[in-house]
Amino acid sequence: MPGAITFTSKTNAFNDQSPIIPTASRVQTGKVLLRLDLDITVARDNQPVPQVTIAFSATGASSTVTQLAPTDAQGKAVLRLETREFGTNVTITSTNPDFAQSRFDRTFTEAWYESTFLVTAYNCCAEDDFSGPLVEGGAVGRHKQDFLFGGRGVIMQGTGRASDGRFIRITNPRAIRWNPNFAGVANPEAAVFAFANGVQGAFGAVRENHSVAVDPTVVPARNHISVTGLGDRWADDTGGAIRDYHVDNFVGAGQAALRQWHNISAATVKYLGP
Amino acid sequence: MRTFFPSIAILLLASSVARCDGTIPVSEVLESLGPTNPELVRVLKEGFDLEPDATATVIGRAVNEQLGGARIGPYTVHGRLRGTPAGAELTLTLDTEIKFLDRQQHPTQNVSNASSVKEKLTHIDIRVRGSGE
Numbered sequence: 001m002p003g004a005i006t007f008t009s010k011t012n013a014f015n016d017q018s019p020i021i022p023t024a025s026r027v028q029t030g031k032v033l034l035r036l037d038l039d040i041t042v043a044r045d046n047q048p049v050p051q052v053t054i055a056f057s058a059t060g061a062s063s064t065v066t067q068l069a070p071t072d073a074q075g076k077a078v079l080r081l082e083t084r085e086f087g088t089n090v091t092i093t094s095t096n097p098d099f100a101q102s103r104f105d106r107t108f109t110e111a112w113y114e115s116t117f118l119v120t121a122y123n124c125c126a127e128d129d130f131s132g133p134l135v136e137g138g139a140v141g142r143h144k145q146d147f148l149f150g151g152r153g154v155i156m157q158g159t160g161r162a163s164d165g166r167f168i169r170i171t172n173p174r175a176i177r178w179n180p181n182f183a184g185v186a187n188p189e190a191a192v193f194a195f196a197n198g199v200q201g202a203f204g205a206v207r208e209n210h211s212v213a214v215d216p217t218v219v220p221a222r223n224h225i226s227v228t229g230l231g232d233r234w235a236d237d238t239g240g241a242i243r244d245y246h247v248d249n250f251v252g253a254g255q256a257a258l259r260q261w262h263n264i265s266a267a268t269v270k271y272l273g274p
Numbered sequence: 275m276r277t278f279f280p281s282i283a284i285l286l287l288a289s290s291v292a293r294c295d296g297t298i299p300v301s302e303v304l305e306s307l308g309p310t311n312p313e314l315v316r317v318l319k320e321g322f323d324l325e326p327d328a329t330a331t332v333i334g335r336a337v338n339e340q341l342g343g344a345r346i347g348p349y350t351v352h353g354r355l356r357g358t359p360a361g362a363e364l365t366l367t368l369d370t371e372i373k374f375l376d377r378q379q380h381p382t383q384n385v386s387n388a389s390s391v392k393e394k395l396t397h398i399d400i401r402v403r404g405s406g407e
Contacts, residue, residue: 122296122332122343151331152295156385158334173337177383178374186383202335213335213343239335239343248296248343258295258329265299265326 003044005054005094005102010037010078014112014268019081021271023115023245026217031062031084032271034111038079038092038104040067048075055095060085065092086111086273113218113269115245119227121261122213124167124199125153125160126254140168140193148193149185159199161253167196199250201237208252213237215244224272229264232272245269296332298345303328303368310370311395318398322366324353338386346372347393352403363403371396 009017018036025033042049050073056065062084071077083090085108092104125147132146143162147153154160155176159169170176171194177186185191199206201213203221212225212233219225219235226232227247242248247269251257308315318324328349335342347370354362373381374388382388 118299120297120299120327125295156334156337157295157332158336169336173334174384174386176385178385179383180381200336237335239333240338240340241333241342241344258297261297261327 002097002101003042003049003099005043005099006041007079007092007102007104008039009106010039012037012112013114016112018270019108019111020114021111023113027220028062028084030220031086032111032220033062034081034083034086034108036081036106036108038081040071040077040079042071042075042077042099044098048073050075053077054099056092057095058083058093059089059091063090083108109273111271113245113271116266117227117269118246119230119249119264119267120246121249121251121258123251123255123258124253125157126256127160127163129255135188137168137193138191140166140195143168149188149191151184154193155185155191159196167198168193169196169200199253201250203238204234204236206236206250208250208257210234211236211250213239213242213248213250215242215246218245219269219271220274223274226270226272228267228269230267296330296343296345297327298330298349300324300326300328300351303330303345303349303351307368307370307393307395310393314395314398318366318368321356322353322364323356324351324366328368333385333391338388340389341385341391344391346370346391347395365401365403367399367401368395369397369399370394 011017012020019034021032022035042052049071051070053067053070058065058081060083065081068078068080089105089107094100094102127144127147130144130147132144134142135145137143137148147160149155154168155170159167162168171192175190179186201211212235214235216238221235223235230249251261304315328351330345330349333341333344347368349368351366354364370393373392374385375390375392376382376387377389
């Protein structure tokens with residue numbers, strides 16, 4: 001008589017039955033690694049089957065499924081599924097013909113990052129926050145000197161919002177030289193500024209309270225996450241200094257936007273897919 | 275104060291407007307700047323109750339892809355002298371000497387060519403946290 005296996009998702013550390021994204025894993029081909037542990041119970045003739053290890057397979061080229069130890073006296077064991085299949089159905093079946101009728105189906109639509117994230121915030125500079133004299137900025141007209149050329153201005157950040165609401169970017173940052181000890185720009189005449197439609201992130205336009213900069217080996221580019229305490233965010237930006245489990249939240253232009261930041265410094269993050 | 279912290283000049287002035295471009299945990303700032311000026315960092319750790327986040331300059335990704343998102347000084351931190359009552363809020367500005375270094379670890383004036391940045395804590399400016407901040 002064929003045996004039967006029952007599958008039950010284990011409750012994770014976040015108190016639900018979603019998969020987790022292991023801390024040591026990294027994005028591959030744009031996909032995160034999902035890990036789901038399942039309790040299985042193996043029975044035959046309604047009796048538990050102890051001390052067996054059963055072979056399983058799972059759909060999806062990236063999927064692996066492993067029974068972590070033989071069944072115990074009650075026929076129970078833990079099965080670990082690892083897959084990069086997100087948003088498509090994954091089916092686990094036993095390759096042992098005695099148990100081939102038993103299966104587990106699941107479509108993953110969310111997963112918790114196992115690691116907590118460092119959460120910081122950034123803005124882009126706003127001319128209204130500056131107080132320097134007006135200077136000629138070429139194609140973008142006259143603007144405050146420290147807004148264009150200061151250490152916290154367009155020339156260091158790449159983009160800033162002018163007092164008239166338009167965005168200005170530096171088009172040739174490689175041509176800029178700084179004085180020793182970072183004391184101002186040595187060759188302001190070399191800077192070429194242009195108007196921009198907004199703040200451009202590495203993967204798309206950056207919008208306040210929508211976009212975050214992340215490490216794309218942790219969160220795939222442009223993908224959707226939910227940050228506890230912040231809400232839904234999209235991975236529109238990155239930077240060489242944003243590494244590992246770090247969400248840098250874009251809050252908009254100017255000091256006022258950053259002043260409203262409420263000191264979240266660590267948070268759990270849920271992955272919600274492309 | 276001078277008995278304990280002779281290296282600090284405390285300026286009890288109305289706070290000026292600061293333009294702050296990104297946050298960073300104070301613990302991270304103190305850890306990275308500690309070796310560059312242990313005495314001043316000790317004063318900060320032992321003499322003040324600091325809020326957990328500092329604000330700092332952010333290097334734009336468009337300016338330097340490798341260093342994009344990095345925080346550099348000056349760092350602005352809010353807090354109060356340890357043991358003083360609520361309401362005596364201060365704004366501390368941690369000024370740093372900044373050197374951008376190229377791949378050969380030579381100082382470069384071109385931020386876009388830098389592969390790393392070195393900072394040394396030089397001094398701390400302390401002001402009363404004001405309404406105009």
